[in-house]
Amino acid sequence: MASGSAIQIPSRLPLLLTHEGVLLPGSTMRSSVDSPRNMQLVRSRLLKGTSLKSTIIGVIPNTSDPASDCDELPALHSPGAAAALEAVGRAVWPEAETLALIGTAALAVQVVGSNWPKPHYTLLITGLCRFQILQLLKEKPYPVAEVEQLDRLEQFTNQTKSEEELGELSEQFYKYAVQLVEMLDMSVPAVAKLRRLLDNLPREALPDVLTSIIRTSNQEKLQILDAVSLEERFKMTIPLLVRQIEGLKLLQKTRKRKQDDDKRVIAIRPIRRISHVPGTAEDEEEDEDHDDIVMLEKKIKTSSMPEQALKVCVKEIKRLKKMPQSMPEYALTRNYLELMVELPWNKSTKDRLDIRAARILLDNDHYAMEKLKKRVLEYLAVRQLKNNLKGPILCFVGPPGVGKTSVGRSVAKTLGREFHRIALGGVCDQSDIRGHRRTYVGSMPGRIINGLKTVGVNNPVFLLDEVDKLGKSLQGDPAAALLEVLDPEQNHGFTDHYLNVAFDLSQVLFIATANTTATIPPALLDRMEVIQVPGYTQEEKIEIAHRHLIPKQLEQHGLTPQQIQIPQVTTLDIITRYTREAGVRSLDRKFGAICRAVAVKVAEGHHKETKPDRAEVTEEDCREHIAEGAKTESISDAPDLALPPEMPILIDFHALKDILGPPMYEMEVSERLNQPGVAIGLAWTPLGGEIMFVEASQMDGEGQLTLTGQLGDVMKESAHLAISWLRSNAKKYQLTNASGSFDLLDNTDIHLHFPAGAVTKDGPSAGVTIVTCLASLFSGRLVRSDVAMTGEITLRGLVLPVGGIKDKVLAAHRAGLKRIIIPQRNEKDLEEIAMNVRQDLNFVTASCLDEVLNAAFDGGFSIKTGLEHLNSKL
Numbered sequence: 027m028a029s030g031s032a033i034q035i036p037s038r039l040p041l042l043l044t045h046e047g048v049l050l051p052g053s054t055m056r057s058s059v060d061s062p063r064n065m066q067l068v069r070s071r072l073l074k075g076t077s078l079k080s081t082i083i084g085v086i087p088n089t090s091d092p093a094s095d096c097d098e099l100p101a102l103h104s105p106g107a108a109a110a111l112e113a114v115g116r117a118v119w120p121e122a123e124t125l126a127l128i129g130t131a132a133l134a135v136q137v138v139g140s141n142w143p144k145p146h147y148t149l150l151i152t153g154l155c156r157f158q159i160l161q162l163l164k165e166k167p168y169p170v171a172e173v174e175q176l177d178r179l180e181q182f183t184n185q186t187k188s189e190e191e192l193g194e195l196s197e198q199f200y201k202y203a204v205q206l207v208e209m210l211d212m213s214v215p216a217v218a219k220l221r222r223l224l225d226n227l228p229r230e231a232l233p234d235v236l237t238s239i240i241r242t243s244n245q246e247k248l249q250i251l252d253a254v255s256l257e258e259r260f261k262m263t264i265p266l267l268v269r270q271i272e273g274l275k276l277l278q279k280t281r282k283r284k285q286d287d288d289k290r291v292i293a294i295r296p297i298r299r300i301s302h303v304p305g306t307a308e309d310e311e312e313d314e315d316h317d318d319i320v321m322l323e324k325k326i327k328t329s330s331m332p333e334q335a336l337k338v339c340v341k342e343i344k345r346l347k348k349m350p351q352s353m354p355e356y357a358l359t360r361n362y363l364e365l366m367v368e369l370p371w372n373k374s375t376k377d378r379l380d381i382r383a384a385r386i387l388l389d390n391d392h393y394a395m396e397k398l399k400k401r402v403l404e405y406l407a408v409r410q411l412k413n414n415l416k417g418p419i420l421c422f423v424g425p426p427g428v429g430k431t432s433v434g435r436s437v438a439k440t441l442g443r444e445f446h447r448i449a450l451g452g453v454c455d456q457s458d459i460r461g462h463r464r465t466y467v468g469s470m471p472g473r474i475i476n477g478l479k480t481v482g483v484n485n486p487v488f489l490l491d492e493v494d495k496l497g498k499s500l501q502g503d504p505a506a507a508l509l510e511v512l513d514p515e516q517n518h519g520f521t522d523h524y525l526n527v528a529f530d531l532s533q534v535l536f537i538a539t540a541n542t543t544a545t546i547p548p549a550l551l552d553r554m555e556v557i558q559v560p561g562y563t564q565e566e567k568i569e570i571a572h573r574h575l576i577p578k579q580l581e582q583h584g585l586t587p588q589q590i591q592i593p594q595v596t597t598l599d600i601i602t603r604y605t606r607e608a609g610v611r612s613l614d615r616k617f618g619a620i621c622r623a624v625a626v627k628v629a630e631g632h633h634k635e636t637k638p639d640r641a642e643v644t645e646e647d648c649r650e651h652i653a654e655g656a657k658t659e660s661i662s663d664a665p666d667l668a669l670p671p672e673m674p675i676l677i678d679f680h681a682l683k684d685i686l687g688p689p690m691y692e693m694e695v696s697e698r699l700n701q702p703g704v705a706i707g708l709a710w711t712p713l714g715g716e717i718m719f720v721e722a723s724q725m726d727g728e729g730q731l732t733l734t735g736q737l738g739d740v741m742k743e744s745a746h747l748a749i750s751w752l753r754s755n756a757k758k759y760q761l762t763n764a765s766g767s768f769d770l771l772d773n774t775d776i777h778l779h780f781p782a783g784a785v786t787k788d789g790p791s792a793g794v795t796i797v798t799c800l801a802s803l804f805s806g807r808l809v810r811s812d813v814a815m816t817g818e819i820t821l822r823g824l825v826l827p828v829g830g831i832k833d834k835v836l837a838a839h840r841a842g843l844k845r846i847i848i849p850q851r852n853e854k855d856l857e858e859i860a861m862n863v864r865q866d867l868n869f870v871t872a873s874c875l876d877e878v879l880n881a882a883f884d885g886g887f888s889i890k891t892g893l894e895h896l897n898s899k900l
């Protein structure tokens with residue numbers, strides 16, 4: 027052995043006891059060191075030593091349990107250790123069972139330390155030669171023994187003799203070794219290296235080296251280590267090599283068989299496909315279970331798609347059949363064909379149109395909204411008379427929560443059609459409408475085609491929700507894509523990019539909804555008939571609540587009218603003090619909250635059978651109860667209030683406060699009008715009508731007008747108009763600024779503010795309000811606290827008509843205002859307003875600012891004629 031012959035190992039060696047494997051001469055091993063004894067050896071011998079000698083250690087395989095490897099030396103163990111034990115003496119080795127007597131002297135090539143997960147060293151050690159322990163010199167802190175080198179120098183020098191004796195054995199060994207290496211893959215670097223070693227290493231070294239490389243157990247390695255005689259070593263290693271060779275032969279045989287099987291499977295598949303003759307009933311039946319492509323083909327043939335689409339599908343399925351399944355395009359084409367098959371090319375529902383039934387259904391589903399229902403019925407009537415109406419697309423425009431979507435759903439119900447809602451809010455990519463081309467990764471059809479696939483018929487009602495909120499981006503303009511969809515002249519040939527064949531949309535009934543028409547692109551608006559859906563009056567809301575919202579919420583929460591009673595006066599309270607909206611969505615949510623609270627009570631069974639006299643709670647009782655502000659206990663902490671189980675839980679003012687918290691909106695109008703320079707205007711927003719406070723103040727300055735509150739250009743111009751008109755009429759109305767001058771801007775700055783500064787405001791209708799506000803400021807008089815107004819002004823002081831009167835009036839009514847000043851030419855719009863609202867309000871129609879000011883101030887706004895100052899010259 028080269029290494030053994032070159033180095034004479036020291037006669038005293040520190041011993042490293044390893045559990046991890048058996049190091050044989052000529053091989054290298056990585057060993058983790060973490061026991062205190064071995065750690066000590068590394069620290070004081072390997073890390074501190076400077077000479078080559080100090081890096082040589084004795085490695086002794088330890089077969090005892092590593093957990094029990096403590097400071098005590100384990101017992102010695104060796105099959106052939108009996109003689110050695112005699113020599114060493116039992117006094118030093120008290121128990122001779124687990125520790126080998128023969129070890130390998132090794133060179134520590136590398137030491138790496140680490141603290142994670144616990145302090146340890148990793149040693150790279152190379153075996154040099156065998157040694158035998160003669161005597162244990164010391165045990166602590168690490169064992170040191172006197173040793174005898176076993177692989178002696180002379181053994182290798184006397185090569186001729188040894189070769190003669192071992193010639194046959196070593197030849198046999200070498201043959202097996204070469205056979206083994208040749209069975210391995212020579213392209214693997216380790217195998218190539220092994221081949222080189224076989225040629226270059228002395229034969230005597232080969233048993234050790236090969237044993238450490240081939241698959242052998244630790245026990246077998248231990249036996250080789252103990253085999254001191256070379257002959258014995260060769261004899262022991264040959265069976266190991268033979269075993270390895272046999273194992274490899276077996277492995278190669280099974281691999282080959284598997285490959286053959288795979289080849290056969292692949293070969294069978296195409297044969298089956300080719301042998302298939304489409305159209306024969308037997309084949310189709312047989313293949314249905316196995317080959318879904320055939321099924322797909324069958325579906326294509328039986329589907330009633332138009333000729334053009336069928337052609338495309340047949341072409342695609344032909345391509346699909348030729349494609350290997352692993353190709354990415356395979357899945358794409360298959361998905362495409364599956365969609366084509368699923369689309370309702372010719373499938374439709376039968377319209378059951380009965381106008382009388384439709385009217386009843388619409389009335390049942392929705393309270394009020396007469397104008398909308400009338401127009402919808404007209405539309406349906408025309409459809410009944412003339413089938414395939416290429417009529418306009420209806421577009422319901424109104425504030426949120428006024429039932430636009432739910433009317434759309436009712437229309438579908440009356441027609442007996444499928445309903446599908448397409449939310450367009452925020453859509454800013456035209457492929458959302460029209461789909462992606464199939465060449466794109468992750469391409470999909472657009473929402474229209476997807477919707478048709480979902481409903482499964484070609485004549486559904488499609489509700490295009492929120493068309494006013496369509497976006498625009500680099501990916502194109504979805505509104506432009508909608509143009510084709512909504513145009514009755516074009517949509518029979520709508521081509522989705524994904525399908526790439528035309529789909530007839532002419533049977534689809536499109537209904538659009540929007541909050542405002544202002545943001546709908548003109549071309550799109552032009553294709554639609556806009557039907558305004560204004561907000562509701564308080565009375566309408568109460569009716570809607572009791573006819574629709576409350577029963578719906580009770581059902582959703584598993585409650586019955588016998589368990590909960592919500593009097594109308596409570597509903598009114600919720601409407602005025604807990605919500606401020608044109609629609610009823612937030613009202614609906616409040617009822618949801620009430621139902622949840624009651625559901626808890628009912629589920630807890632907290633009712634008490636008390637106060638049976640309250641069984642018949644009338645509306646009157648409740649009104650009195652609220653009026654008195656009677657201090658009844660709340661439902662949450664006083665089960666006393668709860669009625670007996672068969673009686674409903676009454677939701678009164680106190681219960682309301684318990685469930686919904688303190689009122690969110692109080693009547694603040696009068697509080698804000700307690701000083702000059704404030705007036706209430708009426709504004710229209712996409713969310714319905716709103717009351718708007720206008721505030722003005724004056725200060726020393728240079729005649730500047732400051733406007734705040736995010737005003738648009740038109741509104742700013744209105745403010746300038748108002749100032750100019752007031753300046754020119756200052757003397758007439760005796761208006762002076764703080765310094766008493768009729769020139770209102772003389773040394774004075776004016777600041778006009780429109781609160782809710784974060785909301786953008788525009789439009790001319792605030793003109794009259796600005797004039798009134800400034801008139802109040804310069805006259806020092808308070809505007810009436812119950813008056814609100816709207817109207818455009820001119821420089822000559824005329825009041826011009828404005829839009830959104832109904833919503834504005836409803837907002838004023840909601841806010842509890844009593845007098846409303848509107849332009850005279852808007853008088854006709856008052857007819858739209860419910861009688862009960864009109865009766866509550868005092869309308870003043872004004873054609874000029876004079877009339878506005880007279881109506882806005884208590885006792886009128888007097889005009890100074892100047893007659894009293896006129897002296898007679900006669």
Ligand SMILES: Nc1ncnc2c1ncn2[C@@H]1O[C@H](COP(=O)(O)OP(=O)(O)OP(=O)(O)O)[C@@H](O)[C@H]1O
Pocket residue numbers: 391392393394395424425426427428429430431432433491539540541570574575609610611614
């Ligand atoms: N006149 C009405 N009669 C009965 N229920 C109504 C009426 N108006 C609205 N509702 C109910 O109010 C709820 C909200 O209505 P819907 O969702 O249709 O509002 P919308 O006008 O479409 O609002 P958005 O513009 O936010 O989509 C629905 O549950 C609906 O049933």
